[in-house]
Amino acid sequence: MADTAAAQAEHACPWSEAERLAALCAYEILDTSPEQAFDDICQIAAQVCRAPIAVINLIEDTRQFFKAEVGLGLRETPLDVSICRQAILQHDLVVVPDLGDDPRFACNPLVTGKPHLRFYAGALLKTPDGLPLGTVFVLDHDPRPHGLTSEQAGGLRALARQVMTLLEHRRLVVTLAKRETELEQVQEIAGVGGVEIDLRTGRKMWRSPQYLRIHGLPPETSQGSHEDWVGRIHPDDRDEVERHFLAAVRDGARDYRAEYRIVRPSDGEIRWVAAVARIERDQTGRAVRLIGAHRDITHRKINEEARELLTRELSHRIKNVFAVVSGLAALTARGSDAAEGYVRRFQERLQALALATEYVRPHGPTSSLVRPDQTVQGLLRTLLAPYLEDAQERFVIEGDDAVIGEKAATALALIIHEQATNAVKYGALSTASGRVTIRLRCDNGELLLVWQERGGPAIEGVPERRGFGTRMAVRSTELQLGGAIRHQWEPEGLTMRIEVPIGNLVQ
Known part of the structure; x- marks a missing residue:
């Protein structure tokens, strides 16, 4: 009869066992080490309910795992001796005044043998979607015909809610840690390093591992100062880059972009970096924080320089062709009065064409065309x-x-x-x-x-x-x-x- 009732109750649940187990797995809490925050909740549950045993348990498919416990001395038990297995099928606090008189638990080896449990009260641990993960429960060796007082019942429910708050917070922390690791991997793949600066103090509050690698800094130097950064800028770029940065901070800019050379302190190598950043300001417009990214663009700059060199060489050769044609025209007209005027006009148009050709090629930063x-x-x-x-x-x-x-x-x-x-x-x-x-x-x-x-x-x-x-x-x-x-x-x-x-x- 008990199994039939349990099956009927499970069938009436608005959730499936697969959904419940997936939700439990998402918290990544099973088989984790004891944590003080959960241990404290068990201590409080035991004190509030005046019980020798208090447990935070999570129900898996074949076992129940005890995240924290007081007075039990176990970390898990098989599911077939679990009292909470029945409790999670209910919708609220479950109180069993005498386990020995309840047909669902009278034959349970934990009731008939050591530790001879007789009283149970458990509050559900439910996800925001209403999926039960386990319970916060207390046990006693003696029956309690009157169960829990209203204050004890309210306290146990509150502690269950606090456990869920801890689980949500813990999951958020784990998720953020994973995202940070993934972000670092993406930054490494993309060659981008992140940086965060407190603009009120000039201190770099955070620099990602990839940022440190780009700048040739040791892993332990996750923080730094404005002066440190300025000192790494190539001497030929330093004044202009710092002036541009300070002007952006001072003049109300929200975005900052720059490309410049650095000298890596680790090996003295000169590298090109592209810096992009967002400047955050308070209500008065004062710059308070910068979040940015640095990317190593050395290979791009090398390619640009090679392309510019090739373009200049090509331009030089084209000019030589125009000069040769002009010279041949002059040589052909030599000694011919009739041809001199024509050749002069031809050379003028040839010079104009050479100038026009200059416009259709890329130009370097020093171009004055x-x-x-x-x-x-x-x-x-x-x-x-x-x-x-x-x-x-x-x-x-x-x-x-x-x-x-x-x-x-x-x-x-x-x-x-x-x-x-x-x-x-x-x-x-x-x-x-x-x-x-x-x-x-x-x-x-x-x-x-x-x-x-x-x-x-x-x-x-x-x-x-x-x-x-x-x-x-x-x-x-x-x-x-x-x-x-x-x-x-x-x-x-x-x-x-x-x-x-x-x-x-x-x-």
Whole structure:
């Protein structure tokens, strides 16, 4: 009958045994060592209930594990002698005044033999989802016909809630420790190290293991000072980097970014780091805390330097080609009065083409090709100078103007150079009467550039496929300028429209 009643009670439960065991497993509490906080709860339960035995138990599938106990001297027992096995099927405090008179427990070896238990009272340990994990219970060797007083029952329930609070807190601590370990692994894989700084004191409160590895610092130096950091910056970068950082903190910035060299104290090696950070401020705007990350970008910088060196070499060779062609033209015209004027004009256009070619290559940080006041119209006139005829301007540039930076100038130069080349080969400039009009308009924070060809060969429909130059123009506009480009192939000529946020032009 007892087994039937237990089965019926279990069947009536709103949870399954698999769910309950999964919830218990998630707390990772089974077979853990004794902990003072749980031991204290058992002591209080024994005192409140005036019982010689108090236990915090957790019910697994084949056993009950005692996380803490007073007066029992055991860490676990088989499940078939567990009294709490029946208690977790109930919904509240379970009190059995006399275990010897209860048919569910009268034959239990813990009742019939040592330690001769006769009284039981247990409060459920329930998850926030209502899944029972075990109980906080007290035992006595003598029956208690009147059970627990209301104060004792309330105290036992409160202690059960406190056990669950401890379990939740313990799980949170374990989870955070795992996340921290995983984060450190991710940082190591990504080559990123974290740092936290108290900006009121200048002390680095925390530096991750990967940060320490990047900076060549020993593992035990998880904290540090502003002066320590400044001392590791390469002497040639130190003043500028520190000035930039202090200005960001002082001037109300929320974000901080920098790339600079460090000298690792462990081996004296020079490394490049990229630093990004978020600056937290109080209600008055005072900087109080910085959370940031450092990444070793040495290999990227080496590749950039190698690429810049290769680009300079290529540029040098291109200039040599222009010089050779110019020299051959001069040599050919020597002694011919009729050819001198032609050669002089040819050399001027060749020099203009060489200058225009300079714009379509990447430039290093010391490049002075693009001035701070360089404008879009000025760039266009420089790029298109080789295509201007002496008798008639084949290009008309009109409308608004805007300042343009180095990166944006390179991207726009690639597009215009490609369009001009195509216009000479296939478009308006392939005929004597063809013209190209470029109109610029600044409106609502965007620059609209319209390239319009007229007077060239008639266009018979839209090209079936886009050539490399067209694809390159689309990618340069979208990825480098953050804008949009559209081509219209009309019978009377090509019209190209480029829309770019003005803010992106100053890059």
